[in-house]
Amino acid sequence: MSMKLKSIHLSHYRNYSNLQLELNDGLTILVGNNAQGKTNLLEAIFLLSVTKSHRTNHDQELIQWGQDFALVEGQVQTENYSYPLSLQISSKGKQAKFNYIDQAKLSSFIGKLNVILFAPEDLQIIKGAPGLRRKFIDTELGQSHPVYLQELLTYHRLLKQRNRYLKDYGRSTKFDDLYFEVLSQQFIEQAVKVIGYRTKFVQDLARLAQEIQEELSGQKDQLTISYDASHSRLNYQEIDQLAQAFTDLFAANQQREKDQGVTLYGPHRDDLSFYLDGKPAQFFGSQGQQRTIVLSLKLAEIELIKELKGHYPVLLLDDVLSELDAHRQTVLMTRIANQVQTVLTTASLDGLNLDHLAHLSIYQVDQGHLEKEK
Numbered sequence: 001m002s003m004k005l006k007s008i009h010l011s012h013y014r015n016y017s018n019l020q021l022e023l024n025d026g027l028t029i030l031v032g033n034n035a036q037g038k039t040n041l042l043e044a045i046f047l048l049s050v051t052k053s054h055r056t057n058h059d060q061e062l063i064q065w066g067q068d069f070a071l072v073e074g075q076v077q078t079e080n081y082s083y084p085l086s087l088q089i090s091s092k093g094k095q096a097k098f099n100y101i102d103q104a105k106l107s108s109f110i111g112k113l114n115v116i117l118f119a120p121e122d123l124q125i126i127k128g129a130p131g132l133r134r135k136f137i138d139t140e141l142g143q144s145h146p147v148y149l150q151e152l153l154t155y156h157r158l159l160k161q162r163n164r165y166l167k168d169y170g171r172s173t174k175f176d177d178l179y180f181e182v183l184s185q186q187f188i189e190q191a192v193k194v195i196g197y198r199t200k201f202v203q204d205l206a207r208l209a210q211e212i213q214e215e216l217s218g219q220k221d222q223l224t225i226s227y228d229a230s231h232s233r234l235n236y237q238e239i240d241q242l243a244q245a246f247t248d249l250f251a252a253n254q255q256r257e258k259d260q261g262v263t264l265y266g267p268h269r270d271d272l273s274f275y276l277d278g279k280p281a282q283f284f285g286s287q288g289q290q291r292t293i294v295l296s297l298k299l300a301e302i303e304l305i306k307e308l309k310g311h312y313p314v315l316l317l318d319d320v321l322s323e324l325d326a327h328r329q330t331v332l333m334t335r336i337a338n339q340v341q342t343v344l345t346t347a348s349l350d351g352l353n354l355d356h357l358a359h360l361s362i363y364q365v366d367q368g369h370l371e372k373e374k
Helices: 038-050 120-127 130-144 146-169 177-216 239-252 254-260 287-309 326-336
Strands: 004-013 016-022 027-031 069-077 082-090 093-098 115-118 223-228 271-276 314-318 342-346 360-366 369-372
Touching: 004 038, 016 038, 027 038, 038 069, 038 082, 038 115, 038 130, 038 314, 038 342, 115 287, 120 130, 120 287, 130 146, 130 177, 130 271, 130 287, 146 177, 146 254, 177 223, 177 239, 177 287, 177 326, 239 254, 271 287, 287 326
Parallel strands: 027 342, 027 360, 115 314, 314 342
Antiparallel strands: 004 016, 004 069, 069 082, 082 093, 223 271, 360 369
16 A cells, blocks of 8 residues: 555645645656746745745745745545645744644654655765764654654753853853763663664665665675764663663763863764675765665655554655666666655656556646646
8 A cells, every 4th residue: 555645736836836736646757947936845845844945945935936835735535534634834944734633743744754865966865974874864864753753852952051061151160960860871871762663664664675785786785884983982772771871981081072062972973884795875876876776765765664653655856866776776666656746857758668558648848837748
């Protein structure tokens, strides 16, 4: 069973004044030149899932020029239920509704629509800064385990408190060792919870991605994924001993933290590493191999959500087919065909093999207007 987005409505969203689109259960292709609104539509669907854009951290950019708000609405169908979702963005912030009921916390809204997005910038998961990889983990993990987002918020609140105390009093005679010890223990307790969730997620993702990577590379590349701690003395395989390891590490480095005025260890400094045949893919993998790793990750996420939630998510492919060779295109399309609802953007239909698809809709996108071709 797949989760389906039956329809989406946009009002004053980027270059869409008013759009009502019914989606089929299979593949919807959005064709058009650059800057016509293809990616904007995918972004709106992604926003309805995780309440954040994948392209900007400034919500005001999502509101059409000269308007006071942007509205994204969708109708979701699962095996047993159908329900509306709504997210409005204005200068007052975000207002989310599930089944017409206001959601006091965005974390209780996230996960009502499960979406996997694959965009060209996802290559940065391999090549980019560690913060991008942490964001990748947090976004995808939050969809399948909304409670994780609450734990992460608590962690960042405690991190902020600890950093502020180190900055304000680290070099001062007013530094209160007892207060700082209590704050550190609260921080450590929350760090261990976050690490527990992340470690399990990465293990599950790696298990599925390894198999897919072999299929995509024709059994040539052996993929290994490693969740790396912020210090070698922190062993994430021994979660029951992790709190003590953190305590010892902070005790040994308290003066360094006081001098620098910042928390040096914890999940906010962790990273994710990818290896092909034991070599770091970031440095030794070709661009084609790096693309294949990201594709393996995305396909693994689809299977992981199916395992965890009992249904396939909606897949969004933003102009990525042109980045893949014929073999990888075929593997991707075969894996998703007729079971994963997919919305795909492309500048051209040339070279796409669409013969085996049971449900297919093609729209021409021109300056925020859609015209159906098939």
